[in-house]
Amino acid sequence: MGATATTEPLLIATGVGRAFRGLQALADYDLELRQGEILGIIGPNGAGKSTLFNVLTGFLPPSSGTIRFRGRDITGMAPNRVAQLGMARTFQNIRLFGSMSVLDNVKTAQQLRGKAGFWETMLNLPSFHNKERALTEQAMAHLVSLGMANFAAADAASLPYGFQRKLEIARALATEPAVLLLDEPAAGMNEGETAELTGFIRDIHQRFGLTVVVVEHDMSLIMPLSDRIQVLNYGRVIAEGTPADIRANPKVIEAYLGAEDAAAMEATA
Ligand SMILES: Nc1ncnc2c1ncn2[C@@H]1O[C@H](COP(=O)(O)OP(=O)(O)O)[C@@H](O)[C@H]1O
Numbered sequence: 001m002g003a004t005a006t007t008e009p010l011l012i013a014t015g016v017g018r019a020f021r022g023l024q025a026l027a028d029y030d031l032e033l034r035q036g037e038i039l040g041i042i043g044p045n046g047a048g049k050s051t052l053f054n055v056l057t058g059f060l061p062p063s064s065g066t067i068r069f070r071g072r073d074i075t076g077m078a079p080n081r082v083a084q085l086g087m088a089r090t091f092q093n094i095r096l097f098g099s100m101s102v103l104d105n106v107k108t109a110q111q112l113r114g115k116a117g118f119w120e121t122m123l124n125l126p127s128f129h130n131k132e133r134a135l136t137e138q139a140m141a142h143l144v145s146l147g148m149a150n151f152a153a154a155d156a157a158s159l160p161y162g163f164q165r166k167l168e169i170a171r172a173l174a175t176e177p178a179v180l181l182l183d184e185p186a187a188g189m190n191e192g193e194t195a196e197l198t199g200f201i202r203d204i205h206q207r208f209g210l211t212v213v214v215v216e217h218d219m220s221l222i223m224p225l226s227d228r229i230q231v232l233n234y235g236r237v238i239a240e241g242t243p244a245d246i247r248a249n250p251k252v253i254e255a256y257l258g259a260e261d262a263a264a265m266e267a268t269a
């Protein structure tokens with residue numbers, strides 16, 4: 001970590017907005033993401049959560065505002081450049097290379113870091129083969145460290161849904177990010193899978209020294225995991241605070257949380 005990383009928050013969004021034709025999907029969004037924190041983002045469908053991720057990671061340019069990451073202005077920067085600077089994400093809908101092996105899925109993500117030079121590839125130089133082998137070994141070691149090596153040779157699409165979700169996270173981690181953004185990682189998971197995923201996120205947060213932003217509807221994941229929670233509604237942050245603050249906030253309960261979710265939050269209190 002350079003000196004700048006300790007003197008300024010890792011990621012700073014100031015007055016960020018995004019409109020689609022007439023629709024203001026995100027408005028006046030501010031964030032100072034602290035090194036090492038886990039920020040939870042909740043809000044009803046259509047609140048602007050995925051739009052926020054798209055704007056932060058360069059998949060969509062914002063209509064207004066500025067975004068700084070690790071001391072640099074990244075507003076409007078292309079997604080692969082943002083990724084190279086150390087921001088990784090997963091998608092609400094799984095995006096894997098289904099007909100490629102688990103190992104190759106990790107390798108393609110790693111290439112963002114350890115690029116074989118153009119001429120080396122073209123001329124088939126020995127150093128390219130060494131890099132290729134190094135990449136394979138690194139990818140395997142990565143899968144081993146995440147306890148996912150037993151499926152290394154299987155096609156991604158052939159694996160259980162919960163494993164595919166984890167593989168997406170493994171791919172994101174293979175880019176060696178400082179910040180990991182997870183968009184509804186527990187979507188479609190049962191209670192047991194969600195509990196396992198919660199432990200997995202906690203574990204990688206520790207081991208990789210990550211800063212994490214997680215969008216999720218499932219309170220059993222968001223409440224125990226988050227240091228801080230922002231609540232989005234109609235593109236705006238309507239509440240922000242610790243899980244305890246959010247649980248007790250009548251505005252949140254009214255605007256977003258039905259009786260069922262309120263009860264679920266009580267249960268995780
Ligand atoms: N690419 C897009 N083009 C047009 N409208 C979009 C696009 N992406 C999102 N929206 C709209 O923006 C609003 C917020 O969507 P989204 O960010 O996906 O919400 P959430 O992830 O909180 O469910 C919704 O009304 C959605 O229809």
Ligand SMILES: [Mg+2]
Pocket residue numbers: 049050051092
């Ligand atoms: Mg979404």
